[in-house]
Amino acid sequence: NAGVTQTPKFQVLKTGQSMTLQCAQDMNHEYMSWYRQDPGMGLRLIHYSVGAGITDQGEVPNGYNVSRSTTEDFPLRLLSAAPSQTSVYFCASMASGGAHELNTGELFFGEGSRLTVL
């Protein structure tokens, strides 16, 4: 199984540019989320989704948009990149909903997308 796949792994943007970080999972997980991790810091929650068509804000949602049209995909859009958005972005998924015995409470993370905004 591929698990959680993030693309691209590296990206350099200029201030004001927009882009989309892609996240796909093949585990049929209902719950997906995006975190950012700045150098030497912990993970901060940007947005999350508990199922297709449902999204909500995390701790630091400003400057980012998400949508969840399918169970598998959860793209993160940077509307107008700023140097403060230079970070490593992690996508994660978790089984939730449905049969309780399937909900292990374990977040599965992708390998990360390293974004630099100049």
Added chain:
Amino acid sequence: LAKTTQPISMDSYEGQEVNITCSHNNIATNDYITWYQQFPSQGPRFIIQGYKTKVTNEVASLFIPADRKSSTLSLPRVSLSDTAVYYCLVGDRLGYGNKLVFGAGTILRVKS
């Protein structure tokens, strides 16, 4: 949101047992306690999860007192490869309407 507090860093030597404590005073009834390990340039990975008392797996033990306001991750006989950041996460494992917020984490340095 159930906020967590952990020590910023800990040092240990190979072969020792390491205990990392997490404080979560406002944990909710439906919340579970989950610990993750993160190596540089990698996403966190699941170590262990528990609700109350003691849970043990092949890599760690998790101790949770009756009031559930804290938890302790125990790593037996650490090695150099256990040098990593360890995060305590508290939340409803169903994820419904739940912001799974990570704390700052504990940097564990294992020395030879």
